[in-house]
Amino acid sequence: MTxxxxxxxxxxxxxxxxxxxxxxxAVKAGLVPHSLMTTYNTDVGRSWFHGLPxxxxxxxxxxxxxNIKLIKTSGAEYALNFENALRAFxxxxxxxxxxxxxxxDEHRKWCTDRCESVGMxxxxxxxxxxxxELVFEFIxxxxxxxxxxVDTSRMPDTFLGRTLTxxxxxEIAACGADICGENGEYHTFTYCGPIFSxxxxxxxxxxxxxxxxxxxxxx
Numbered sequence: 001m002t003x004x005x006x007x008x009x010x011x012x013x014x015x016x017x018x019x020x021x022x023x024x025x026a027v028k029a030g031l032v033p034h035s036l037m038t039t040y041n042t043d044v045g046r047s048w049f050h051g052l053p054x055x056x057x058x059x060x061x062x063x064x065x066x067n068i069k070l071i072k073t074s075g076a077e078y079a080l081n082f083e084n085a086l087r088a089f090x091x092x093x094x095x096x097x098x099x100x101x102x103x104x105d106e107h108r109k110w111c112t113d114r115c116e117s118v119g120m121x122x123x124x125x126x127x128x129x130x131x132x133e134l135v136f137e138f139i140x141x142x143x144x145x146x147x148x149x150v151d152t153s154r155m156p157d158t159f160l161g162r163t164l165t166x167x168x169x170x171e172i173a174a175c176g177a178d179i180c181g182e183n184g185e186y187h188t189f190t191y192c193g194p195i196f197s198x199x200x201x202x203x204x205x206x207x208x209x210x211x212x213x214x215x216x217x218x219x
Contacts (some may be wrong), residue, residue, distance in 0.1 A: 005030030
């Protein structure tokens with residue numbers, strides 16, 4: 001990524017550990033953040049996949065010093081609205097979009113297709129690296145993240161609300177789930193670390209069950 005130093009980028013930001021680590025690596029390599037883009041589910045009033053409310057996203061923007069653009073969309077128009085946002089960012093001078101995907105080819109293809117349709121360059125700073133080593137790098141870099149969703153068919157819901165440490169990561173692996181959660185075993189919310197000027201003040205409220213998935217509402 002060093003040959004991209006000085007280039008302006010946007011990042012697909014979920015609030016989870018992998019997207020945060022990808023952003024952190026991009027900044028360390030000398031790329032300049034323009035905006036974070038977060039898809040926002042208009043049907044439930046929270047971000048897609050990680051369920052963050054606008055209040056927290058505003059706090060994250062202030063703490064990181066990076067503008068957050070909400071892509072408000074239904075599922076049916078998700079890809080179209082994502083591309084429209086990329087097109088607007090490119091017009092503002094951002095040529096690169098950073099993604100936190102690690103090794104699932106269909107995810108990379110979806111992201112690449114969206115970027116290529118508007119003439120932007122997709123960048124995958126974590127691509128095909130060891131899932132275990134990425135988790136440990138994230139933790140050892142000083143980031144703090146809380147487990148907010150688990151797939152109870154693959155790991156116990158007792159992990160909900162726990163901060164991800166090396167020991168907790170090893171517990172996840174020991175129960176047979178992927179240590180990184182790349183297959184959807186768990187999701188996280190990162191609230192403190194090198195890209196933040198101050199920890200994000202968040203709370204968890206009721207537990208929500210949806211099929212195999214159990215989640216803590218983040219407020």
